[in-house]
Amino acid sequence: MDFIVAGFIKAFELLVSGDSSTWTAVWATLKVSTCSMLLSIGAGLPCGFLIGYFDFTGKKQLRTLLDTMLALPTVFIGLAVYAFISHQGPLGGLGLLFTLTGIAIGQTILAFPIVAAITASTIEGIDTDLKLTLVSLGAGKRNIIATCLWEVRFGILAAAVTAYGRVLTEVGISMMVGGNIKYHTRTVTTAIALETNKGLFANGIALGIVLISIAFIVNLSLSFLRKQ
Amino acid sequence: MTNLEPAYHLKDIRHYYGDKKVLDIDRLKIENGSITGLIGPNGSGKSTLLKLLAFAQKPSMGSILYKGRPELPFSSTVRSRVTLLTQKPYLLKRTVFENIAYGLKIRKEKNNIEKRVKKALLNVGLDYENFAARLWHELSGGEAQRVAMAARLILKPEVLLLDEPVASVDTESARLIREASLNARKLWGTTLVIASHDLQWLYSISDRQLSIFKGNIFSTGIENIITGPFEKQDKKTLIKNLEDGQIITLNLPEQTACTAIIKKKHISIDLEKQPGNGHLNQLSGHIASMLLEKKSETIMATISINDLSLILKLSPEKIRLLNLYPGKKVVLKFHAHDVEWI
Numbered sequence: 001m002d003f004i005v006a007g008f009i010k011a012f013e014l015l016v017s018g019d020s021s022t023w024t025a026v027w028a029t030l031k032v033s034t035c036s037m038l039l040s041i042g043a044g045l046p047c048g049f050l051i052g053y054f055d056f057t058g059k060k061q062l063r064t065l066l067d068t069m070l071a072l073p074t075v076f077i078g079l080a081v082y083a084f085i086s087h088q089g090p091l092g093g094l095g096l097l098f099t100l101t102g103i104a105i106g107q108t109i110l111a112f113p114i115v116a117a118i119t120a121s122t123i124e125g126i127d128t129d130l131k132l133t134l135v136s137l138g139a140g141k142r143n144i145i146a147t148c149l150w151e152v153r154f155g156i157l158a159a160a161v162t163a164y165g166r167v168l169t170e171v172g173i174s175m176m177v178g179g180n181i182k183y184h185t186r187t188v189t190t191a192i193a194l195e196t197n198k199g200l201f202a203n204g205i206a207l208g209i210v211l212i213s214i215a216f217i218v219n220l221s222l223s224f225l226r227k228q
Numbered sequence: 229m230t231n232l233e234p235a236y237h238l239k240d241i242r243h244y245y246g247d248k249k250v251l252d253i254d255r256l257k258i259e260n261g262s263i264t265g266l267i268g269p270n271g272s273g274k275s276t277l278l279k280l281l282a283f284a285q286k287p288s289m290g291s292i293l294y295k296g297r298p299e300l301p302f303s304s305t306v307r308s309r310v311t312l313l314t315q316k317p318y319l320l321k322r323t324v325f326e327n328i329a330y331g332l333k334i335r336k337e338k339n340n341i342e343k344r345v346k347k348a349l350l351n352v353g354l355d356y357e358n359f360a361a362r363l364w365h366e367l368s369g370g371e372a373q374r375v376a377m378a379a380r381l382i383l384k385p386e387v388l389l390l391d392e393p394v395a396s397v398d399t400e401s402a403r404l405i406r407e408a409s410l411n412a413r414k415l416w417g418t419t420l421v422i423a424s425h426d427l428q429w430l431y432s433i434s435d436r437q438l439s440i441f442k443g444n445i446f447s448t449g450i451e452n453i454i455t456g457p458f459e460k461q462d463k464k465t466l467i468k469n470l471e472d473g474q475i476i477t478l479n480l481p482e483q484t485a486c487t488a489i490i491k492k493k494h495i496s497i498d499l500e501k502q503p504g505n506g507h508l509n510q511l512s513g514h515i516a517s518m519l520l521e522k523k524s525e526t527i528m529a530t531i532s533i534n535d536l537s538l539i540l541k542l543s544p545e546k547i548r549l550l551n552l553y554p555g556k557k558v559v560l561k562f563h564a565h566d567v568e569w570i
Contacts, residue, residue: 035342064433127318128315130318130504131320132282135282135283135284135301136282136311136314137308137311137331138308138335138383139334140302140334140497141302147320147330
């Protein structure tokens, strides 16, 4: 137990002293996760809305595919992205391997089905009386879509938070695509994995605290927004 | 287009949910500024008809003319003029003020919104100061229904469609909603179509009652429905056995049909059975209720015959002559050939 307690004390010192390797990893994590979240929300929200709102041929099959993608292992996504952006891959020329952009692409693939599937479920769960009410109040098609989205805003926020949690805590993609390069592509999770392997629990715990704090702040902000 | 055109003219309407036909209306007109009562059991097609009249759905077949012009959902003509209030209306996850002002905002009407919301709330007996800032979940069922009503009244609609508007609210809310709907007609000449199980209210306010059963409209108001099982007596007649041993004889339908309609006009009332005539049904029962229909000054009497209730219209003279009152034992008579099948 002593080493865990000592780890917490050391973690506090590292964070307060502004240890560069720790804070670089934190910064890299924030950058890639924010970027991948923006991309996945940008693509996943309209896609989820279309799947949830409209009835079309092949909708069930598309939902099944989307739900299957929810279970994609991060190492598989890492492998696939690696294959595409490595020098031998079709996108090798873009020089994305071992970059934060590469990690962001992988994490976007990870978060996209989460945002799309939860958004689709939320939209499908809209009270059937809502549309009837809006029509009876004179809403046009655009008003209906905008109001429906606003009515399920908490469900969509939940989709974003769930996806953010997944992106923030994944290791496989960051490790395989980013390469865990110190001061460059090392993220909080890859750093924790590395420090623990080296027996440096304090650094691992420090980074773990940061990770939990980020998740806590995000949830707290959303909870505040919900109350507003 | 003239003012003489009815508010609605439905032509050859057939509406299906999947393979199931839920509406079958050849012709129906609803006059401008009238109050139409819509009566029928649950699942008879009342709500579907109101949704079609609200242009929230397109009929599977047929056309709906609004003031002489064929209209479809989302047409700009009807969108801002026809509104529907359902039994459990959806309140937006916003404040009462925003809920009521929603219709104005999407019409881009920005003048005197606060004043108009205040007036709309007052119309349904709610105080602006206490209610405007409340959130949707801070209202009782009756208050929520009144807010929904106010959200529609603020639009000064040409047509107000009410689907069981007071079925699940407290007595005071029901009274205020009823008053507000009648005020709309008085103030703006709004055409009202009201579906309700509250027959007393409907008969006292409506100019006309439409009865709906299995998607079929009967413009003579509520009619008597006899459902199976029936037994085949011979090649031409079916019988229905009542639990108390009485028998109803009905002519066999020409086409496949399973529900018999006996119109009120075909039923007569007496105090004694008369001998003979096997095709004249004579059923003993008790008067369960009597209801005054203000417009025609006739009385709607419901006669309870074992587990069956039959309705007929009676003149005040007939009631005086036979000294009829609720609870009195009577005999209802109608011919087997007066049955209609649907």
